[in-house]
Every structure is written in C-alpha cells, then in structure tokens.
Amino acid sequence: MKASYRKIAALCIAFCMAVLTLTGCGGSGGETEEGGAPDINGLTYESEMQLERATGFSVYHYEDGYDLIDIHEGDKFLLVPEGSEAPEGLAEDIIVLQRPIDRIYLAATATMAMFCSCDALDHIRMSSIKENDWSFDEPREAMERGDIIYAGKYSAPDYETLFDEECDLAIESTMIDHTPEVKEMIGKLDVPVMIDRSSYEEDPMGRAEWIKLYGVLTGHQEEADAFFDEQMEKLKALDDFENTEKTVAFFYLTADGKVVVRKSTDYVPKMIEIAGARYAFSDLDDDSDRTSVDMSVETFYEAAVDADYIIYNGSIDGSVKTMQDLIEKDPIMKELKAVKENKCWVTGDSMYQRTDIVADMILDFHKALTEDDPSDLKYLQKLQ
Numbered sequence: 001m002k003a004s005y006r007k008i009a010a011l012c013i014a015f016c017m018a019v020l021t022l023t024g025c026g027g028s029g030g031e032t033e034e035g036g037a038p039d040i041n042g043l044t045y046e047s048e049m050q051l052e053r054a055t056g057f058s059v060y061h062y063e064d065g066y067d068l069i070d071i072h073e074g075d076k077f078l079l080v081p082e083g084s085e086a087p088e089g090l091a092e093d094i095i096v097l098q099r100p101i102d103r104i105y106l107a108a109t110a111t112m113a114m115f116c117s118c119d120a121l122d123h124i125r126m127s128s129i130k131e132n133d134w135s136f137d138e139p140r141e142a143m144e145r146g147d148i149i150y151a152g153k154y155s156a157p158d159y160e161t162l163f164d165e166e167c168d169l170a171i172e173s174t175m176i177d178h179t180p181e182v183k184e185m186i187g188k189l190d191v192p193v194m195i196d197r198s199s200y201e202e203d204p205m206g207r208a209e210w211i212k213l214y215g216v217l218t219g220h221q222e223e224a225d226a227f228f229d230e231q232m233e234k235l236k237a238l239d240d241f242e243n244t245e246k247t248v249a250f251f252y253l254t255a256d257g258k259v260v261v262r263k264s265t266d267y268v269p270k271m272i273e274i275a276g277a278r279y280a281f282s283d284l285d286d287d288s289d290r291t292s293v294d295m296s297v298e299t300f301y302e303a304a305v306d307a308d309y310i311i312y313n314g315s316i317d318g319s320v321k322t323m324q325d326l327i328e329k330d331p332i333m334k335e336l337k338a339v340k341e342n343k344c345w346v347t348g349d350s351m352y353q354r355t356d357i358v359a360d361m362i363l364d365f366h367k368a369l370t371e372d373d374p375s376d377l378k379y380l381q382k383l384q
Contacts (some may be wrong), residue, residue: 036060038076038094042087049216052232053206056197059216067216068094074195079217091092095192099167101217107154108173108196112139113356114211117227120218125165126151135315135350144200155179174199198355199291203268204274205232208358225324231359238366240278246369248272249280249304249338252313259300260316261276268292271358273313275365280307297330309369310338312383315351319355323383344383351379 006043037045037060049059065081076094079101080086086096100123106112115121116138124142130150131143142148151165152158154175162170170186170193181195192236198210208231215224250268251261261281262268269279281303284293303312312320320326323344327334338344345368351361360378367374368382 003246004243013070018259031047036070038070038091040066040068040078040087040091040094041089042112043256050211051209051212052228053203053305053315054198054201054209054212055203056201057213059213069213069217071195071197071213073200074197076193077194097169097217099190099219103166103168105151105156105157105162105167105170105191107284108171110173110198110355111171111196111210111214111350112223113354114214115218117356118215118218118220120214120220120223122147123218124148126161126167128152128154128157135348135353155182155187157182159185162191163189169194171196199267201267202265202270204271204358204362205235207267207355211356227356234359235274237284237363238274238276242365243278244276244369246308247280247306248277248309248311248369249300249307249336250311250313250319251270251300251304253297254294254317256293257297257330259297260292260294260313261300262292265291267358271362271365275362275369277309277369278366280304297332301332301335304336304338306337308338308341308343310344310345311365311368311380312335313351314381315349315353318349320346320383321381322350326383345380346383348381355381367372 003211017103036058037048040062043066044063046061046063049061055087056072058072059380060068060070062068064084067079069079077097078086078094079091080096080098082099089384090096102123103125104123105126105128106124109129112134113136115124120133121138121142125148127139127143127148127150130139134140139148143150149161149165151161154172167189168191170191172193172195174195174197176193176195186193196210198207201207209228211224211228212221215221250272251259261284264279264282264284272279296336312326314320323339326339326344333339364377364379367377
C-alpha cells in the first residue's frame with residue numbers, strides 16, 4: 001500500500017515539474033520557442049542578433065536593456081544595464097557582467113582592432129602585450145598616453161595590477177586553455193573571463209563578424225554593425241569573379257628548419273579562395289584544435305613546388321623582406337615555380353592583429369593574384 005502511495009506521489013511530482021517547465025516557472029536556464037534564447041525569469045525576450053557569417057556565438061536581446069552573449073562551446077554572459085540588477089535564480093552557467101564594462105584586460109590580441117573599429121577602445125584598460133608590439137597605431141598611442149597599461153602577458157598576468165585597476169573583465173584567446181591555472185587565479189580576483197573563439201570560424205568574414213559581439217559588450221552595437229556591413233560591401237566586387245584556379249602556398253619557416261602551413265579548413269585558405277585562387281594544401285587537416293600544421297621541408301616541397309604563387313607569413317616571421325632572405329632560409333626555395341617566376345609575396349606584420357579588416361586583406365590577395373604590378377597594396381609586399 002505504501003509503495004502505491006509512493007508511486008502516486010512520484011507521478012504527481014513528475015507532472016508538476018512538467019507543468020513548471022512548460023510554463024517557464026522552473027528556473028532561468030531553459031530555452032524559448034524563439035530558438036535558443038535562455039528563458040530567464042524576470043526578463044522578457046525581444047530578439048536575437050542577426051548574424052551573416054559567424055557561427056561561434058549568439059546574442060539575445062531582452063527588454064530594459066539586458067543582453068545575453070552565448071559563446072558556443074564556451075560560456076554565457078548576461079549584460080546587466082547600469083543601475084539595474086541581475087534577476088534572481090539565474091542559471092549557474094550564466095556569468096553576470098555589470099555595465100559599464102570599461103576596465104577590460106585584453107589578452108586576446110586579435111580582438112583589439114575590433115574595439116578600435118567600433119569606437120570602443122576606451123573600454124580597454126589593460127593589455128597583455130607592450131606598446132611596441134602592436135602593429136597599428138591606435139593601441140600603441142593609447143599605451144603611450146597611459147590610457148592603456150601593460151598588465152603582463154596572457155600566461156603570466158600581473159594579478160596585483162588587475163586587482164588595483166579594478167578589472168571588470170578579462171578577454172582571453174583560446175591559448176588560456178593551455179594555462180588553466182591562470183584562468184583560475186583571475187577568477188579568484190572575482191574577474192570574469194571571456195574566451196574569444198573567433199579563430200575557430202572557418203569563414204574569414206565570420207571571424208570578422210565577432211566585432212558585433214564586442215559592439216554589444218561595450219554598447220557600440222550600431223558602430224560595429226556599420227563597420228561589418230562596410231567590409232561586406234567591399235567584397236561584393238568579387239561576387240562575379242571566376243576563380244583563376246591558380247594555386248597559392250601560404251607558409252613560414254621556423255628557426256629549426258620546419259615549415260608551418262595553415263590547415264585547409266582554416267580561414268586563411270578561405271581568404272585565398274575568395275580572392276580567386278586555390279590553396280596548395282587543399283587536403284591538409286587533422287583532428288587537433290590547432291589551426292596550423294608543421295611539416296618537413298621535403299613534404300612542403302612536394303606540395304608547393306608547382307604552386308603558382310607564394311605568400312610568406314610575415315606576421316609570424318618578419319625576417320623575410322626579399323627573395324634572397326627567403327632563399328637563405330632554405331636553398332630549396334629557389335627550386336619552387338613561384339620563386340623562379342618571381343610571384344612571391346610577404347604579408348605585413350598586422351595580418352593577425354587586424355581581424356576587423358579581413359575584406360581589405362582579401363582584396364589585396366586578389367590584386368596580387370590577378371594584376372601584374374599592383375601598386376596600392378596595404379597588407380602585402382612583393383619579394384624582390
């Protein structure tokens with residue numbers, strides 16, 4: 001008899017829980033019918049940010065100025081308006097960020113340009129690299145003025161500075177995953193950590209679209225949207241362009257004699273594709289999270305010997321300025337078709353720091369691949 005009572009009680013509890021779930025009264029972590037937005041008690045869902053290319057994050061807007069950033073494969077962040085409070089009973093997997101967020105420690109170098117391009121540089125207070133290591137003017141000049149200060153590299157931040165400067169958010173690249181103890185220490189200072197995963201976007205314009213995330217984070221969504229739309233507009237010039245079917249080897253040489261190339265699924269090969277050519281290492285992939293692959297010079301030679309063009313990665317190795325520099329790195333380079341035909345280029349040092357202007361870089365690639373002597377390139381230089 002008692003067992004029957006227990007069974008009936010269990011069924012009643014299950015029924016009540018189902019009703020609570022359906023009515024949205026069972027917590028702050030469910031999902032709305034609108035498609036993915038967490039159902040947060042006390043907040044009224046309005047809309048989802050429309051993204052054109054990015055797949056690695058979502059942004060949901062709620063009434064009264066609340067926004068939720070969902071970094072896929074990462075964390076969720078509820079942006080609470082200044083003077084307001086976070087709802088009670090918030091799901092444990094949602095991190096609260098109280099606006100204004102204007103004392104950021106930026107340790108994801110590639111995102112700095114996005115803050116600059118959406119007019120939100122004043123939200124950065126601390127940097128993980130020193131002023132002379134920036135490849136463009138805005139952050140360098142801000143550090144010279146003292147508006148941004150150096151607070152230690154990502155793997156060894158100056159915790160005392162983070163505390164003294166009242167850091168309200170640390171933005172890290174996925175490199176922080178290799179030093180989990182650092183993330184833990186930052187957390188002990190009550191500083192939330194946001195990991196930028198834009199480097200995992202396969203579409204280069206998807207990576208650039210992360211500017212919208214930082215626009216909403218800083219209250220500069222309108223400026224971020226406008227900047228991204230401008231970049232997309234520039235690429236329309238290539239809409240009707242038929243691929244040349246020429247091949248491009250993009251790489252750099254290490255000090256120990258290896259060659260580093262990008263995986264075929266990476267955004268750089270996609271930039272080459274959009275620009276009008278094919279990546280020489282079209283089937284290069286593995287199961288690792290790395291975006292680059294090391295190989296021997298011999299393996300590289302087999303794939304690149306007949307490549308029509310070479311683009312040397314000067315963002316990583318800035319020592320190659322001339323054709324002679326390239327050949328001195330390894331004499332086998334002079335056997336490559338692109339070297340023999342003088343179709344070799346080197347990127348500037350800003351390629352990885354300027355993820356906001358991907359469209360401009362693609363157009364540079366396009367000109368280098370389709371014009372005999374382009375003279376107005378900003379991010380590529382021909383090896384002479």
